[in-house]
Amino acid sequence: MNIKFLKVNKLSKVLIIFMSLISINLLYAQAPRVSINLKHGAHQLGKRTDQSMETWRNYGLGQFIHWGVYAIPGGQWNNKKYRGAAEWIRSWDGMPKDAYDNLYKQFNPKGFNAKAWAKQAKHMGAKYVILTTKHHDGFCLWPSKFTDYTIINTPYKKDIIGQLVDAYNEQNIDVYLYFSIIDWNHPGYRSVLKTEEDRKAYETFKVFTENQLTELLNAYPTTKGLWFDGTWDSAWKEQAAFADSLDSKLRKMIPGLVIGARFRPDEYGKRGFDSNGDIIGDYEQGWERKMPNHIDDVHGNDWECVMTVPENQWGYQSNWEGHIKTSNELIEMIAKAVSLDGNFVLNFGPDGQGVIRSEETQLAKEIGDWMEVNNEAIYNGSYLNWEKQDWGYYTKSRKTNKIYMIVCNVPVSGMLRVKTTDKIDVIKASLIQEPTQGVDVEIIGKNEYFIHLKSFDFKKPFVLELETKLIQEGTEIH
Numbered sequence: 001m002n003i004k005f006l007k008v009n010k011l012s013k014v015l016i017i018f019m020s021l022i023s024i025n026l027l028y029a030q031a032p033r034v035s036i037n038l039k040h041g042a043h044q045l046g047k048r049t050d051q052s053m054e055t056w057r058n059y060g061l062g063q064f065i066h067w068g069v070y071a072i073p074g075g076q077w078n079n080k081k082y083r084g085a086a087e088w089i090r091s092w093d094g095m096p097k098d099a100y101d102n103l104y105k106q107f108n109p110k111g112f113n114a115k116a117w118a119k120q121a122k123h124m125g126a127k128y129v130i131l132t133t134k135h136h137d138g139f140c141l142w143p144s145k146f147t148d149y150t151i152i153n154t155p156y157k158k159d160i161i162g163q164l165v166d167a168y169n170e171q172n173i174d175v176y177l178y179f180s181i182i183d184w185n186h187p188g189y190r191s192v193l194k195t196e197e198d199r200k201a202y203e204t205f206k207v208f209t210e211n212q213l214t215e216l217l218n219a220y221p222t223t224k225g226l227w228f229d230g231t232w233d234s235a236w237k238e239q240a241a242f243a244d245s246l247d248s249k250l251r252k253m254i255p256g257l258v259i260g261a262r263f264r265p266d267e268y269g270k271r272g273f274d275s276n277g278d279i280i281g282d283y284e285q286g287w288e289r290k291m292p293n294h295i296d297d298v299h300g301n302d303w304e305c306v307m308t309v310p311e312n313q314w315g316y317q318s319n320w321e322g323h324i325k326t327s328n329e330l331i332e333m334i335a336k337a338v339s340l341d342g343n344f345v346l347n348f349g350p351d352g353q354g355v356i357r358s359e360e361t362q363l364a365k366e367i368g369d370w371m372e373v374n375n376e377a378i379y380n381g382s383y384l385n386w387e388k389q390d391w392g393y394y395t396k397s398r399k400t401n402k403i404y405m406i407v408c409n410v411p412v413s414g415m416l417r418v419k420t421t422d423k424i425d426v427i428k429a430s431l432i433q434e435p436t437q438g439v440d441v442e443i444i445g446k447n448e449y450f451i452h453l454k455s456f457d458f459k460k461p462f463v464l465e466l467e468t469k470l471i472q473e474g475t476e477i478h
């Protein structure tokens, strides 16, 4: 045999093995992250893991309050209805700006009772509240010393935010402050910076914005986070450096402060997600009046859904029209949000007297009655990677690892299909609202079961807790 040939042959074999090892490695190695260098993009990749964010993640249910002078007209002016969202009525030609800008002189909400609001939220099961301190109109519900357009110059005179913070904290509900960057009242505010003069004016507005935000955190140091809005203007989108340094300043004032992805733009004017597609902030805020359908839709980020009761009305609209959500629909939305690793926040728009309308009070009660029984499936709840079924949503407790089925649609057969992942066996199911009522579990195949309901008489979503065990080697059903 030709020794030379043998050597070459051996060498080529080694080379082939070497090359295939490299290509296997390339196949499984994560593609290197192609990114542009951003100074003001995301400062952290992946979820925050600290205690404050963990608390946020486990809330499950929150309350949003939209309240301001827009509650006085309640979406109507001179017997005409503004078709947009009631809190935007100032932007409507049907209402003179001057009339709107003088509404604060009548703001005297005699029916306002911070403790009653907080109690109602507590019963509903809210773990956090987001309060509008200032909406786009610029009116401040706290006595800001940087503008005269505040609660202190109304006949009411008292600090509303202060009362609400105390009342909600007393109920152990965490407070988040909503703050609109858009401010139709400040002389330096611009939506677009066209001229040098605009830029100069906007500098005064930036100082004002920073002053107000630091003022808020100093005045209400139990604040857990800031909820920004009205950051879509091109003027604001040019402020990457300013917003970034303000963001750090605010975070230093309250360690653990939670700020979602609506605040600061990157240097290319991208908001929410930076130019590399990474989230700029602690959680995604794009789920406004809509929800994801699949875990892939949330891209591994923390997220929250904010929802109105009617269609698009946040502030008080005296004449609700169109579809008004029922408590069953809202409970289903809470379940869905938690099952996809998010929080659900329900909006309330109190009227000009500070009274929460009866429809909202009723919903809060019905949701609360349900939460009283079933909250273990919501608080600390997280995504479970079992095949989605049409009857509703799975949640898994981050604290206890317990698995829940939140059933919103009962099939006519009365049988609920469950398909676990490999090696997990369902051994028992019990109804949270009536744990003594047995629910039969039938094995129908490998990792597949039918839960047989004894009663079909469910008027509300209900929750089953599943007991599972790891399948021992050799005992699998095939």
Ligand code: FHN
Pocket (backbone or CB within 6 Å): 085, 087, 088, 229, 230, 288, 306, 314
């Ligand atoms: O324009 C506002 C609207 O009035 C309301 O405050 C909602 C709440 O998420 N945010 C804005 C629209 O995105």
